[in-house]
Amino acid sequence: MAWLRVGSNVTKLAVRRTISQAGSYVAPQRSRYFHATVFRSKAQSSPAPRPVPLQRLSDNFLDGTSSVYLEELQRAWEQDPKSVDESWDNFFRNFVSQAAASPGLSGQTIQESMRLLLLVRSYQVYGHLKAKIDPLGLEERSIPNDLDPALYGFSEADLDREFFVGVWRMAGFLSENRPVQTLRAILERLEQAYCGSIGYEYMHIADREKCNWLRDKIETPASTQYNRKRREVILDRLTWSTQFENFLAAKWTAAKRFGLEGCETLIPGMKEMFDRSADLGVESIVIGMSHRGRLNVLGNVVRKPLRQIFSEFSGGIKPVDEVGLYTGTGDVKYHLGTSYDRATRGGKRIHLSLVANPSHLEAVDPVVVGKTRAKQYFSNDVDRTKNLGILIHGDGSFAGQGVVYETLHLSALPNYTTGGTIHIVVNNQVAFTTDPRSGRSSQYCTDVAKALSTPIFHVNGDDVEAVVNACELAAEWRQNFHTDVVVDIVCYRRFGHNEIDEPSFTQPKMYKVIRNHPSALEIYQKKLMESGDVKKEDVDRINNKVASILSEEFISSKDYVPQTRDWLSAYWTGFKSPEQLSRVRNTGVNPEILKNVGKTITTLPEQFKPHRAVKRIFEDRAKMIESGEGIDWAVGEALAFATLLVEGNHVRLSGQDVERGTFSHRHSVLHDQETGEKYCPLDHVMKNQHEEMFNVCNSMQNEAPVMHFVGTRIALSALGSLGTKTSLECSLSEFGVLGFELGYSMENPNSLVLWEAQFGDFSNGAQVMFDQFVSSGEAKWLRQTGLVVLLPHGYDGQGPEHSSARLERFLQMSDDHPSVIPEMEPTLRKQIQECNWQVVNVTTPANYFHVLRRQIHREFRKPLVVMSPKNLLRHKDCKSKLSEFDDVQGHEGFDKQGTRFKRLIMDQNDHSDLEEGIRRLVLCSGKVYYELEEERKKAGAKDVAICRVEQLCPFPYDLVERELKRYPNAEVAWCQEEPMNMGAYSYVAPRLGTTMTAASRGNVDDVKYIGRAPSAATATGFTQVHTKEQTEIVQKAMQPDPIN
């Protein structure tokens, strides 16, 4: 039966020729295909079939058995329509009624109907492979056989026969209400819809409603037409985009600007996308993009004043000397961020912010999404339609950088969704010097997005109207379906990677074509003038207007002086820059409030049936609050969250398994053991508390409903759709999730945003975030963040990947000076403000409480890295009294430092201001303290003092000096668990040395080291070796002989 399967080459050619000669049908030109694709060989082709009796028919789509079945089905239906399934009833009804209505249809067999359906479907699925999306026409790609009418048995003779192609519950071309048409008209329309300047990839989306919506948009011809007025606006915008680059090129001939030439249509595309989004309710857009075209987007889309851009381009003038003006270290011009309000075509106003980003491609992606999510929370945008995130990517980086997937992967998680990000790829078909063939394994650079049922519109970047159309469609999709969407603008890069690069070294063929290729503006001007929509005078008028404004702005740029810090925007008004003094405040809380919130967070609803062990934990917690004694780590943390919540702050804790806590200590969300329902005590510290005010997001998969208090009763809320604590998945990602939380934290200072690594060791998966954003973001871009990073740390014998948290990395990036002691007088101290971040390793629940509260109770924001404990979570001595949390003065537990964070904790042996008999002062940080204390007791080494440096960075010079004075005869040692080349030693030693010099106690050479020897691995994998090493460390710290 092989002859029945596929049409012969001869027939196929004939059909193609006939079709291509017919009117406006666009003939495929093989040389213009964009990317090579390997498809089935055509060698098995055979003669085209004519309609055959059903029982003899057998082909790919309908084997013999099914055709007989079909005939029988039709017969049965004719006798009784109800005897067949509803879908077949619909099918036959349409088929027969259409046949009756059109005499030309009488010859249409069921097999032909089925085959026609498959042909249409093939266009929907594979049409993009034939679309003319490459402006350069360089890459050949073969068209799949599936788009060949001959494959379906149609020949030239069928072109003018009439057919009906309706299908039940299908929109667009296949909708059941479609009129009867000739095969020629059907093919013509399919080519127009699917094989023009836009290639649509959407048939991988499983949802019928979404597919139908897109089919309707794609297959309805009217939706792609623009009237004269719109065309003039598009022309104006394209002129701005093109002339902006020309102007920069003419004025700064040798400067790197990563121009947009070759993709100038991005600007009208983005502007139309924003206009459409605003029409559909968007009020604020957060944009992230890399180098390419950034200046053009800043000037023409975000509307940063051109004079400012030109001024920065001329050398980046530092702002004038304003009192307290912090200018940081600055960044290159194509990394800076900004935000403005601008009017839209439809007369609305929209707020646009472009997030500052580092060179690291795509690293800004999760930051933008996190910031968007925070905006949605703070503007009560519950259906996520007012705030939108837009990411602009390069083709190489979109395909290559893993953080792209990590970001996409967050898009549907309830605690991370933003209701859809719009992605635009500036696909110039090259990455620096690398061709797509060598740069990715996939057909398209956008294939990663298909993992998420994301529609992808590949559009020819030379066809500005098609770009605008795809951008508008993306905006509509996002507002309708609240999921991600991708616009892939296939374009080229007119110049090299940057303007001083020679592209012909590596892409000679491509650049030969580019040299003679007209710009998108020239193409559009010609098209509009030929169509009569605009005249030569109109084109000249727009050109002259743009040129003269650019020149005026250039002249003004010479006198431009930036006056204000734009980082103090919106919620940040009144916050202090590193150069403006902000006084240290106490962070203790009124005892009554402490008791009240303490009660709320330790009491469970009566009907709730927790796990037995959890029940006990909560009973113990309740006792801690009641007695005011023995507060443990989890309660200390919960009290910090609860008190911040009652003060009106937002608290968000994110990370893998953070609900329960990796070490099963937190239990912030409880599960009813009978019903599976969840209960989160911290959701109830306020009356009518917003469900997202406390947001804990982890990787548990359970989708149980959440219990809410209604008065004294408990009600079960139905599963909400967006952003409720009903489905608490978090991606198993570090880079993406940390970036998200960073972006989230930057929106509003009145939010405590925490990211917890499963073990601190895994944080290096997010190293780019720490290096490029968290540690240096304020210095480069003047943006503050109070993000808290919790990194479980401590040597407990759990092996090399579960002990270290790489404390040394964080300290090595700290910018407090190792040999200069800053002003430390309490009323004048700006040490933390001037430092890039804080690194702490705290040892008591109360100190943890205060360090978290301190993040909010100050007039500036600074990232906080916490080496958080593991075994201290349950350590019998790691307990605090409730009085250490309160704001009462003069009672037990209130020392000179007041109830606030203690940067250093003095020896616990009640030492006086002068202890001449102490022979050694051991300084340490973190849980090793408790082991040292135990050994001191065991060894009876009362002449050894132990101080805890709770805040490593910035270094507490003043307090260390005080302790040095207290023990004038003591040998000074630093004790740590880590190997010598790791941990805090290399950071502490020079600073301790500086303090010793200041106190006339020697210098860095006099700092004694107690800890593990240098090592490549962070820890041993052998428990016995670990125990031996640990014992040696604490014994050495107490040894009678001096440390050498």
Ligand SMILES: Cc1ncc(C[n+]2csc(CCOP(=O)(O)OP(=O)(O)O)c2C)c(N)n1
């Ligand atoms: C993470 C990272 N790796 C490498 C680079 C160096 N680099 C800068 S641009 C570029 C090519 C990017 O190609 P593509 O994404 O296609 O963008 P295009 O420059 O073509 O617009 C590379 C490799 C970088 N900036 N960031």
Ligand SMILES: [Mg+2]
């Ligand atoms: Mg590229």
